[in-house]
Amino acid sequence: MIQARNLGAGYGPRAVLAKLSFDLPWRRTTVVLGSGGSGKSTLLRALVNGGLGDGADFWVRGELSLPVSAQAVVPQSRPAESRSLGELLGPDARQTLESVWACAPAAAVRLDRLRERPVALLPEGLWRLALLTAAIASKAPLVLLDEPEVGLTGDSVRWLARRLLMLRAERTVVLVTQHLPLARMVADHVLLIDDGMLVNQASPRDFFDEPTSPGIRQRTG
Secondary structure: OEEEEEEEEEEOOEEEEEEEEEEEOOOOEEEEEOOOOOOHHHHHHHHHOOOOOOOOOEEEEEEEEOOOOOEEEEOOOOOOOOOEHHHHHOOOHHHHHHHHOOOOHHHHHHHHHOOOOEHHHOOOOHHHHHHHHHHHHOOOOEEEEEOOOOOOOHHHHHHHHHHHHHHOOOOEEEEEOOOHHHHHHHOOEEEEEEOOEEEEEEOHHHHHHOOOOHHHHHHHO
16 A cells, blocks of 8 residues: 655645645555646656655655555656667567557557657657556556546547556556546546645545535536
């Protein structure tokens, strides 16, 4: 279980997260929801850095307990990754693609056609699937995803949903998203962040089907 107590984070003099306390189940998928600028990506960044900040102007306060240090990250911003997907996956890249995307063979075919191109130069959306492929292939027990659906077409979102449904039984996943249909499909646990504060944490049933507060109904209805 990932545990946070009075977790705060921010940039320089600006606090973004305000004393969040939560428990994220292990080997489950937690979806972090909230509007743009609510603090979702800052929360993910705190998890990426294990509660230590990053040595620049980003800082983290409070208690954060992560069971493992090994993690794989798919960021929101396009990475400066000069290597190709083939280089990231190694000599058995094609076989790895077929294994990772056994649930969506069309995704493996599409990515295989692009595996010799630098990841940073792939079309919007596809570089996210490329990094997700590398993250899954790495076998890191903790996978952190920041809006991986951005830039994907309808078919690609369905590929993503299928793979995340499989991944939930294998790894611990924290998914930041504003895509409610995707969240409904893959969530085992939901956090709702608003203006740097934790509005609610609940099961998908309680959150989506039986919301108890007007604030939640407004965001999910």
